[in-house]
Amino acid sequence: MNYTNCGDFKTSYKKDTEIYQSLFSKISIYSFLVFLFILPFFIDDYFLYLLNIIMIAIIGAVGLNILTGITGLISLGQGAFVGVGAYAAGYISNKFGLNFILVIPIAGFITALVGMVFGIPSLRLKGLYLSIATLAAQFILEFVFIRAESITGGVTGLSLDYANFFNIHLDNDFKFYFFALLLTIILVTAAKNIVRTKIGRAFLSIRDNYIAAEAMGINIFQYKILSFGISSFYAGVAGAMWAYYVTIITPEHFTIGVSIQYLSMIIIGGLGKILGSIFGAIFITILPEILRFVADQFTSNFPFLTQAFASIREAAFGIVIILFLLFEPEGIVRRWNLIKAYFKLWPFSY
Amino acid sequence: MEFFIQILVAGVVIGSIYAIVALGFTLIYKSTGVVNFAQGELLLVGAYICLQLTVEYKLNFVISFFVTLLFMFIFGFLVEKIFLRKMIGEPIISIIMLTIGLSSVFKSLVQLIWGTDTKTFPQIFSEEPVEIGNITISYVYIFSIISVAVFLIIFSVFFKKTKVGIAMRAVASDQQAALSMGIDVKRIFALSWAIAAVVSSVGGILIGNINGINTSLSQFGLKVFPVVILGGLDSILGAIVGGLIIGILENIAGGYIDPIIGGGAKDVFPFIFMIVILMIKPYGLFGTVEVEKV
Numbered sequence: 001m002n003y004t005n006c007g008d009f010k011t012s013y014k015k016d017t018e019i020y021q022s023l024f025s026k027i028s029i030y031s032f033l034v035f036l037f038i039l040p041f042f043i044d045d046y047f048l049y050l051l052n053i054i055m056i057a058i059i060g061a062v063g064l065n066i067l068t069g070i071t072g073l074i075s076l077g078q079g080a081f082v083g084v085g086a087y088a089a090g091y092i093s094n095k096f097g098l099n100f101i102l103v104i105p106i107a108g109f110i111t112a113l114v115g116m117v118f119g120i121p122s123l124r125l126k127g128l129y130l131s132i133a134t135l136a137a138q139f140i141l142e143f144v145f146i147r148a149e150s151i152t153g154g155v156t157g158l159s160l161d162y163a164n165f166f167n168i169h170l171d172n173d174f175k176f177y178f179f180a181l182l183l184t185i186i187l188v189t190a191a192k193n194i195v196r197t198k199i200g201r202a203f204l205s206i207r208d209n210y211i212a213a214e215a216m217g218i219n220i221f222q223y224k225i226l227s228f229g230i231s232s233f234y235a236g237v238a239g240a241m242w243a244y245y246v247t248i249i250t251p252e253h254f255t256i257g258v259s260i261q262y263l264s265m266i267i268i269g270g271l272g273k274i275l276g277s278i279f280g281a282i283f284i285t286i287l288p289e290i291l292r293f294v295a296d297q298f299t300s301n302f303p304f305l306t307q308a309f310a311s312i313r314e315a316a317f318g319i320v321i322i323l324f325l326l327f328e329p330e331g332i333v334r335r336w337n338l339i340k341a342y343f344k345l346w347p348f349s350y
Numbered sequence: 351m352e353f354f355i356q357i358l359v360a361g362v363v364i365g366s367i368y369a370i371v372a373l374g375f376t377l378i379y380k381s382t383g384v385v386n387f388a389q390g391e392l393l394l395v396g397a398y399i400c401l402q403l404t405v406e407y408k409l410n411f412v413i414s415f416f417v418t419l420l421f422m423f424i425f426g427f428l429v430e431k432i433f434l435r436k437m438i439g440e441p442i443i444s445i446i447m448l449t450i451g452l453s454s455v456f457k458s459l460v461q462l463i464w465g466t467d468t469k470t471f472p473q474i475f476s477e478e479p480v481e482i483g484n485i486t487i488s489y490v491y492i493f494s495i496i497s498v499a500v501f502l503i504i505f506s507v508f509f510k511k512t513k514v515g516i517a518m519r520a521v522a523s524d525q526q527a528a529l530s531m532g533i534d535v536k537r538i539f540a541l542s543w544a545i546a547a548v549v550s551s552v553g554g555i556l557i558g559n560i561n562g563i564n565t566s567l568s569q570f571g572l573k574v575f576p577v578v579i580l581g582g583l584d585s586i587l588g589a590i591v592g593g594l595i596i597g598i599l600e601n602i603a604g605g606y607i608d609p610i611i612g613g614g615a616k617d618v619f620p621f622i623f624m625i626v627i628l629m630i631k632p633y634g635l636f637g638t639v640e641v642e643k644v
Contacts, residue, residue: 133624
């Protein structure tokens, strides 16, 4: 539901699809971006670390939302695709010594290719059968991460150097932040634009009714594969960023649990909404930190909580997802729109 | 050759346990249209309850087995009533996510209560294996196969002969029609969850007797996917056949391929096989081909 101002009429289709619905939203978005660029000068490393992993999560979640929320293909393999990106980045940068500015897009394209290969079953499979096929992709890729030791380093992992941007080494949270922020802005803007072009409309029509879409002349298979490709590209970039951020890549970061986290991000945030993926990524990334904070308050009195913390965190994660699904099935983005609508008319709502 | 037969026997045992867990999954999918990602956790809860009863409360294994089944029946019933009932009519992805959420809650509750160490059932069956020809089979294996077979027979009779069973099949084939024939669809939904919880706890208890119990048992829930997809999501026969095929294949991969590449093939091979089959038969071996209209 879009709430617009009284008297704000859309007189053309082009106007309706504009990103900035009003001058006010344009100003507020730009000033928010400026704020994001100034922010790191005032916060400590812990918050920078949080922001960095949030941005990596945002990129992965936006990618998954294009595939699952917009094209309607449920994927349980996003975590593995993030892994492909990370390993591709690590391998290329170690083997060929390329600069990270080249490595990240290359890793993205490699992941896109892998994603398209695993998207091929969508030629024949639909719905649940397809999502289980992506689950298979998850397990097969995890197997490859552990077994293909010559490329991935197996269980011990693969290490690489910090990214080098014209002799500035992105070796701390502060420097990495600006790079991550820039990349996130570019990719989120790109996603927003993909959705409102021909490709995005084709994706939406496949989600809503694929038979009708096919009857209208949309090549379903081609677009499904494209959706897998775009989604995996985002996952790959997220993985490559992760690789440059932690500089050691081990297979346990790309398990089915990660895929489920990405899925919960887009569902809690809001399916099919780019803004939703951002909210979801923030929420799911911060949730364990909040729980850790709460647990820390209690551990002095109840020491057994430290041991049980992993289980409690897991349980809380599950409970939050369940509560969201039961009480706010459309996600945070709907709540956000309601709040916005409230203040738009505040204090004289009609 | 002997090695092969040993593998085959182990495969049939594991396969039959897969089959019974998959039966629960199929039951839920067939009558309520829900894809249950918490199947493995139902299995886990059942196994731990039975363990608790036998080890802590010193009950006879047979008694604790049936008490567990009763408990799981109520448990499944409540899960449907409290959580799944509210999700009727929601998009499939939300329901999937709900069951994923449930699975992580159950799993961590089990961890909180019983810890993460592997626990074993007290010795119930004689350790001395039976020798048939020159193949040795342990009693646990024989017990597993027999009890799975018994349960499968009970269920096929239940679905064919009893009123409730026929009502469940009716709901599965057409909810609207079933409703207009006076069948209480909501009760059938709850009942399918209850039965699914019961059958997966049977699987859990059996596998617990073979390998011991820890929280990684919930992996079974994911292993069930190749089984049900291979057999066809909504086919009970498919669940059984798929279970046996995947169980045997997995053990063959574990026995012959793992030594060459150094482990891991056992877990990934069923999924590769599943994809290959799906490319040939997109609705699995026995699944209903959906006819869709605009």
